[in-house]
Amino acid sequence: MSDDVALTRADAQRMPHPPLLVIESLREYLSSVGLSGDLSWARIGDGHSNVTYGLDVGARRLVLRRGPRPPLPPTTHDMLREARVQRLLADAGVPVPRIVAVCDDESVLGVPFYLMERLDGVVVTDAVPAMSASDPAAIAWAAVDALADLHAVDVSQGELATLGRPDGYLSRQVSRFASLWPTVSRRSFVEVDRLAEGLATRVPTSARASVVHGDYRIGNLMLAPEAPVRVQAILDWEMATLGDPLADLGYFLATYAEPGAAVTPLELTPVTRGEGFPSRAQLAERYALRTGADLGALGWYRTLALFKAAVFCEAIYTRWCDGERPGDEFAPRLAEGVPLLLREAEREARGS
Template sequence: MAEAMEVVPEFGDVRDEEQLDWGKLAAYLRGKIPGADAPMTVKQFRGGSSNLTYLLRFDDREWVMRRPPFGPLPVGGHDMGREYKVLSRLWEVFKPAPRGMLYSDDASIVGAPFFVMERRNGIVIKNREPLPVELGNDPATFRAISEGFIDTLADLHAVDYAAIGLGSLGKPDGFLKRQVTGWMGRWEKAKTREVPLMEKLGAWFLDNIPASPPPVLVHNDFYLHNIMLGAFNHGDVVGVFDWEMSTIGDPLVDLGIAIGYWRDKSDPPELVMTSYGEAHTLRRGFMTRDELVHRYASRTGRDVSGIPFYWAWAHWKTATVVEQIYVRYVRGQTTDPRFALMGPMAPALAFAAAQVASRLGFKE
């Protein structure tokens, strides 16, 4: 098994290639968010692999600022305006959502649109890193984390999105078809080598799109490493992050993504290897995928019999997501050493997607 990646601190000094005009940002924020009249210091969060996320400190006040990564960006991705719109409203009815405080599309300030949100404090399980030591190794803790994780997704899908002014966030009609065709296009733009299985799967998904249940507010990237756990009650989800792809659509897309990132002991070795020795959910106490799906169904009352389609689609989509990250490293747009290890992931995820889709008749 590949060696696990080194433990990365929550934040540190800003990488040289990801420095911004901090003086201009400080001047812009002055008088717009609480505390911003004090001198500003900046650190950079290390956990994410997509948008650039910075910790802004003004004496005893802390805020989080997010902007897209440098270099060419996929159409529709890294949408700071969308993320801000959701977080400026969702926090009122969904407690794990941090409050969005300010948004600007003036690229002259930090080189791209950006927004500022409140900082949440707790424990984050980082992808491909050892479990935080604060969590211990008690199976009961891991069971509580699993329950809190899937219950939070169910609670999100119960939000009356129209009542908080998010009814125009997406177009539910044809949502799944647009997801498939959109990610097919993104794969073509990002791929660093040919993976014929990706094109074959995309065509199969288009031919086998199921009927969707009534639409909900979809996070569109809901998985264990995008949530924050309570520092004392580890089963309490105190933060859900990375909302830039959220929309109104099929709730089973979120469930498929959630279980697609989850690892089970029955997974093919190639899929487990993508965790680089840190497949957290293989530890005793974490729920299995089947248990997650059953609990979600019980809590929401939704029919989940068609979940293999969404699960396979999630693996296929994730193959493109990691390729989009990897190609930034290949092009020299980032020096983050984590991204250098992502080369083998897209083929492994395509293979996993094909195995799940074969349950529904897909043939390689």
Template sequence: MDDAAAAARAEVPGLDLGALRAYLDRETPGLLEGELSARVLAGGKSNLTYAVTDASGTTVVVRRPPLGHVLATAHDMAREHRVITALRETDVPVPVTHACCEDETVIGAPFYVMEHVAGTPYRRATELAQLGPERTRAISERMVDVLATLHAVDPQAVGLGDFGRPEGFLARQVKRWGTQLEGSRSRDLAGADELYAGLTRRVPADQAPAIVHGDYRLDNLLIGPVAPVGAEVDLRDEVRAVLDWEMATLGDPLTDVGLLAVYQQLARLGAGGAMITDVSEAPGYLPLPELLARYAERSGRDVRDLGFYVALAYYKLAVILEGIYYRHTQGQTVGAGFAEIGGYVEPLVAGGLRALKEES
């Protein structure tokens, strides 16, 4: 092995390229050829995502759970693979899936392999500002439209009728995230117990169920031009793929809307820093009232009473970040930017308490 190949292998903790090579040769012969190299894709702070490239330049994406401490029921590769595969024939843009391996002995964890889709996951307002207000508005509109399209998919029609238990979904969500927090809690968190108690008391009645993404936001979408049609290329900024389906299930679609509303407000939490997405601050980005109105128009759903859903979204994000912070303190994270993540948890909890107070 030459020095370049050795360096490529050394840069991908959590992914044994030799074992991956053997698995792909056996399960998907011809998908990749020759020596493999890989790099960790930036952005995700939960599951690990790698771009794996062969000698010819063909690239695929590999997803696996994080290293070390993994919360119960989280990071289910088979579920994520299943929902992406099921949605392939719908109007929801998703990558093509190639393989799913639940045998932890292959690379040390379950994983799946999917198409590498070209596109940009916009995370910063400065990135969108370079496009101008008109393109930024169009991108944020299409983000909303794709969410409404997802929520219109009939789960039974795509083989996902048993993908979740819609009855009692919201009550279970509150309980689940409370349990997850206890599994990662290593310090006192001001207001966390109060927020959990408030959510428990205010669970609304179940909505008509839909396929829920669970972490829908702009930087989980790949934006770019659509494929060539004849001799012409449509250069509009389209949603080319929706990514990061690790929390997808069947349930109340307004949980996705509440979470999108929280992502809209993160830049104003006061925590700041590169870990907090601030795309909603870009000129032209849909203001929250217009975003909600567009979703209501496209989906036909009532979004007037979102207080509980917004509070639940704040709590969920707080729990997720606390889990990431815990893994960082144990030396089990891969990539940069984790040192500051623990400082965002209490501002998120405070945001959830405000949402419940405003609702009441």
């Protein structure tokens, strides 16, 4: 049995850290929403913020998504909002998994969580999947096309219009992440203040508003298991809001691995360094052709992405130092990974 899973509530009380799953409580909840049968579970995904488990409940294949162990920073890991976002986007035709149930009763697992359908698909990380072996570039093209389609969704009316305040989005992003640093870090890097000041003094004018995913990368896409390559679902909507669509593009490109680029903690899909994949510049050009976007300030958006990544990676590192992420193999690497992100952000800023 994993240290993250307790079979009973009594077992959970004896564990040194709150478990991520309490099977006794989970079985009772599943039964209350009409889901019963033999239960099996396995942790899935490469996420380093929220936690995802695959569940088999009788003949049903589900995914459970919850926040990390408390204590949680304010306004983060809001599973109830994330589930609502996915339901609204599904109604708008965006490819997302169907939400099955939402639990706001923290007595079950210690935090709110939701259940969604589990799709049969492929998440690309370090190997080219069979259905695209003859054309690896199709993975990257499908990813950037799905991003363009997401940004084409009308957010001017209906419930989607309530997901955020697009006016002033970029300025708020800079100020928010700059203010977060002293609350999530016990380290000091001169680059933090320099980057925050430089970003704040050169905020571009947003051309339009769209849904912004906030963590759009190839590793958060599920591809259909058969050719031709297509995006079956966009995953991980924790940071979704309304804002400047180029913030998503900047983040997508900052996380996209290409030959010759520095290896940062954002590189969670290293396969794109291999032969046959397009460059970041080619992906940006395709996005511009699909959307008509002016990419003259793209360097600023990439700088913002790297700066934000440094802040949230530092938060992960600090929680690990505090013993709140036991067994985490990713967090220790952030001792050097965060300063690398800050240096890359400054390099990007100089280039732009």
